Amino acid sequence: xxxxLAVDDEKQNLNAIKRIFKKxxxxxxxxxxxxxxxxxxxxxxxxxxxxxxxxxxxxxxxxCSRIKKIDKNIMVLIVSxxxxxxxxxxxxxxxxxxxLAKPYDPDELIAKVEILLRLYNAKQKLKEVNLHLEETVKKxxxxxxxxxxxxxxxxxxxxxxxNLRGPVSAAYGNVQLMEMNFNSFxxxxxxxxxxxxxxxxxxxxxxxxxxxxxxKTSELIDTLLIQGGSNPNEIxxxxxxxxxxxxxxxxxxxxxxxxxxxxxxxxxxxxIPLIKGIYSDFSQIFYNIVNNACEAMKNSENKQITISxxxxxxxISISFSDTGSGIDPDKIxxxxxxxxxxxxxxxxxxxxxxxxxxxxxxxxxxxxxFIAVNNNEHEGSTFTVMIPLSNxxxx
Numbered sequence: 001x002x003x004x005l006a007v008d009d010e011k012q013n014l015n016a017i018k019r020i021f022k023k024x025x026x027x028x029x030x031x032x033x034x035x036x037x038x039x040x041x042x043x044x045x046x047x048x049x050x051x052x053x054x055x056x057x058x059x060x061x062x063x064c065s066r067i068k069k070i071d072k073n074i075m076v077l078i079v080s081x082x083x084x085x086x087x088x089x090x091x092x093x094x095x096x097x098x099x100l101a102k103p104y105d106p107d108e109l110i111a112k113v114e115i116l117l118r119l120y121n122a123k124q125k126l127k128e129v130n131l132h133l134e135e136t137v138k139k140x141x142x143x144x145x146x147x148x149x150x151x152x153x154x155x156x157x158x159x160x161x162x163n164l165r166g167p168v169s170a171a172y173g174n175v176q177l178m179e180m181n182f183n184s185f186x187x188x189x190x191x192x193x194x195x196x197x198x199x200x201x202x203x204x205x206x207x208x209x210x211x212x213x214x215x216k217t218s219e220l221i222d223t224l225l226i227q228g229g230s231n232p233n234e235i236x237x238x239x240x241x242x243x244x245x246x247x248x249x250x251x252x253x254x255x256x257x258x259x260x261x262x263x264x265x266x267x268x269x270x271x272i273p274l275i276k277g278i279y280s281d282f283s284q285i286f287y288n289i290v291n292n293a294c295e296a297m298k299n300s301e302n303k304q305i306t307i308s309x310x311x312x313x314x315x316i317s318i319s320f321s322d323t324g325s326g327i328d329p330d331k332i333x334x335x336x337x338x339x340x341x342x343x344x345x346x347x348x349x350x351x352x353x354x355x356x357x358x359x360x361x362x363x364x365x366x367x368x369x370f371i372a373v374n375n376n377e378h379e380g381s382t383f384t385v386m387i388p389l390s391n392x393x394x395x
Contacts, residue, residue: 034058053080296324
């Protein structure tokens with residue numbers, strides 16, 4: 001409902017306006033002076049003010065100017081017995097939106113008011129659209145800045161990781177050479193007592209541990225290079241999602257899984273069909289979901305995430321089921337919204353930007369897929385990535 005404030009120092013004129021708009025669906029308020037009009041404007045926030053120009057005290061022109069300072073969007077229709085050009089120009093200088101000479105035809109007053117109300121409502125709608133646009137642009141800008149920073153950091157990490165290959169290869173070769181030399185040294189000994197033999201076994205075991213550590217480091221370097229190699233022009237290739245899951249688990253095992261002491265149970269379907277996709281897309285999706293699941297189980301006694309894959313007539317599904325705290329049913333519809341987060345900003349993880357699941361959801365739209373989420377019957381929640389048949393390689 002629009003609110004109309006009529007201002008005139010003569011009551012009969014206000015009563016006439018009341019009769020004219022009796023059958024119209026508007027809220028009507030009245031003021032007998034400019035001072036009272038300004039108080040009503042602040043209190044009622046009218047859409048339009050029908051303002052008489054000749055009043056004692058604060059006149060119509062000054063009242064109009066002050067109304068516009070309070071809220072420039074309020075429409076002001078000046079009504080006056082003087083209809084000279086100078087009077088009209090003075091009213092427009094005070095930012096009046098229209099001018100009507102007395103005596104006026106009621107139908108003309110109604111028509112002018114309706115036009116001004118349409119303009120007022122259009123301005124209000126435009127204001128809302130601009131506000132929404134500003135918020136959208138702000139969020140989008142923040143998202144782009146974040147992604148750009150991540151891309152820069154990713155390139156730096158990729159360069160560092162690439163340079164690690166040399167030292168790791170050198171360490172591997174030197175440990176191998178050391179083991180060969182040590183074996184030759186042992187063979188050259190005519191005999192070994194019990195103490196020397198025990199010491200030799202310890203050295204061999206230590207060498208074996210170093211070998212395994214170097215191999216683990218090499219695997220992590222390979223995974224990081226695969227992840228960091230993505231770019232906007234990267235083409236889709238054949239992907240085995242079971243293998244990708246296994247690689248991702250190795251990558252985040254020490255970083256997240258061991259940190260929260262989470263058990264991982266795999267239930268992967270054998271010979272799952274290959275899909276057409278970009279490795280880094282699914283790598284990011286699986287990483288974010290597993291990381292979120294581990295954080296959700298931080299305070300759980302039973303910490304287990306079950307990852308399963310299956311192929312159906314409609315496509316491939318990958319499910320991640322945890323034993324965490326679950327998700328508030330009222331919030332499930334919000335978790336894929338940008339910048340919405342269920343994590344506390346003050347938590348020790350210092351996470352909670354709200355972009356993780358939003359980005360995952362956006363990535364899946366590129367494959368005409370989606371991510372479903374629901375709470376488990378007893379504890380925790382399950383995220384299911386659905387990849388339609390259109391992305392499966394035809395054999």
